[in-house]
Amino acid sequence: MNDLTPGELDRLESAHETFSPKNGVAKARLLEALTADVPRHPRSQWKARFEAMRGNRIQIAMAAALVMAVVGVWQSTSPRSLFGATLQAMIDAKGYSCDMFDIAPGDGGDENATLGSRVFWALNGDERIEGIALGKVREIEIHRPGRSGLKLLPDAKEFKVLDESISREFSFGLFGQLSQYKGRAESRLGAKEIRGCKVNGFVIPWSSLTGREAPGNAKLSIWLDSSTSLPVRVDCTGFVPNQAGVVRLENFQWGVQDAKLFDTSIPPGYAPAPKSDVTDEQITEYVVYGLSVFAKYNNGKYPAVKYVYGDEQGEALRSLMGMDPKAQGWVKLDKKIVWKTPKEGEFAHGTSGLSWINGLQREHPECVYHGRTVTSKDAEKVLLRWRRDDGRYRVIFGDLRASDESAERLKELEAK
CATH class of the missing domain: 2.50.20.10 (Lipoprotein localisation LolA/LolB/LppX)
Structure with a gap:
């Protein structure tokens, strides 16, 4: 355990708080905690507080x-x-x-x-x-x-x-x-x-x-x-x-x-930060799941905002679903986790998926979300898009299909 980073120790500690040998969900959270790479529900430990304040x-x-x-x-x-x-x-x-x-x-x-x-x-x-x-x-x-x-x-x-x-x-x-x-x-x-x-x-x-x-x-x-x-x-x-x-x-x-x-000169001794091992395909899966859950409980409508703040829209989803204030949210999508009810899983993974959108808006060039004007009925309209490392754009449409498009094609799609 001495080789763990402060962040890893923090995630282990926060997961352990709710761990019970008889609780399969809590056990899954414990195993997932050390590799968590999405925003977690705010906690009192320094790392969680730092991440929350970073969002603020x-x-x-x-x-x-x-x-x-x-x-x-x-x-x-x-x-x-x-x-x-x-x-x-x-x-x-x-x-x-x-x-x-x-x-x-x-x-x-x-x-x-x-x-x-x-x-x-x-x-x-x-x-x-x-x-x-x-x-x-x-x-x-x-x-x-x-x-x-x-x-x-x-x-x-x-x-x-x-x-x-x-x-x-x-x-x-x-x-x-x-x-x-x-x-x-x-x-x-x-x-x-x-x-x-x-x-x-x-x-x-x-x-x-x-x-x-x-x-x-x-x-x-x-x-x-x-x-x-x-x-x-x-x-x-x-x-x-x-x-x-x-x-x-x-x-x-x-x-x-x-x-x-x-000064934006790179200091001596610094190396390029490793790119996230989360692929665009995985991000797309998480985001599509979050949006699908939100639309399911909101008459086919997605969050009607410009910036999708994870905490805000997660709490909005809690209200739409009628979930208990203590219901666990912001858990990365994992089909191996068995929840007591399907609805608990929808909320847990749906809130996490919505948080990924905010991460895209913060970190990815030219990420735009059109939830104000695009609903699940707008199958051919662009709901969300961001630029990939190869210069193409990952596009999620109103019906939650996804494809990669050139800049020229994206202009045509967004003109519809």
Whole structure:
């Protein structure tokens, strides 16, 4: 056991919690845990928490959008001169860094804060995100507008070049979009002090700022320095369904960031990260199963969203199926597992299949999901597609058939 990695030890520990020699399902989970390669249901161990927070980073991601959200609020609720001062202050700063914390309720009303990431941002749109667990940087992602990025795994000394076309939910380009926000703050939080700073706070729905979906009833609570109008704290709530946790951006350091932070040169001693041993055929099988289960219990309709967040759509499936809150979900499709009822298996494997879509949207270039407009009745329309390593596109149609198509053929299909 001493040769196991921290991640393997964590998966073994979490599976062992529910293991019983008389429980065939739990035994299967134990055997599967050491080779799990899909998002698991969030647990309390550091690795599971790190993966959950990594998902939150991508959903909330990145500070550029949050800062421009602040501009939008001041634009719609404050005098024009104050908005001008806020915008000018951010331009003058030319960059910033901040910490991202996972805030959970503690005993007696206290907060338990876990540092999950550090964010660095430059005025030209370059971004660096450092994923942290147990006080160590476990993962680094560098994104640069219009250019390839870099992902580093310091523990394994591995790297992955990030294609410039990999979808980013938020980027420097939102400056123009969010500065046009005309909405109003949902409520004012009043004035208080945070770390010796006098601040004023607002609550704003995330969707009204970005025009994009987010899990649950996602909101931002934004606290601005009364003297500089710059953010001091940003609390993001409602991003994880049925959880009361908060993702907090704090410890903002405004100013020009070191250009070396955004250097995408491969460090000495790093090797290419091995490609996933999960094939496109397997991914297709998992995804098709998840979508088929969702459509079965939703009158032939797939998740009607642009971004398929695994937790959100998994909980939606739980509701559609009328499953107990304790029903096990997010288990990789495995026909060898025998469930007490077929419905339990549908939910367990269906939620896992839906989570794979979010993984495709995060990691695969040019992945697009058309669940808003395509249903199971649209047999010839493209429901989901992503670009394979060979340049072709894996296409899943409305009737859940799959095929590989050229870029030219894909354009014809999506024009239907």
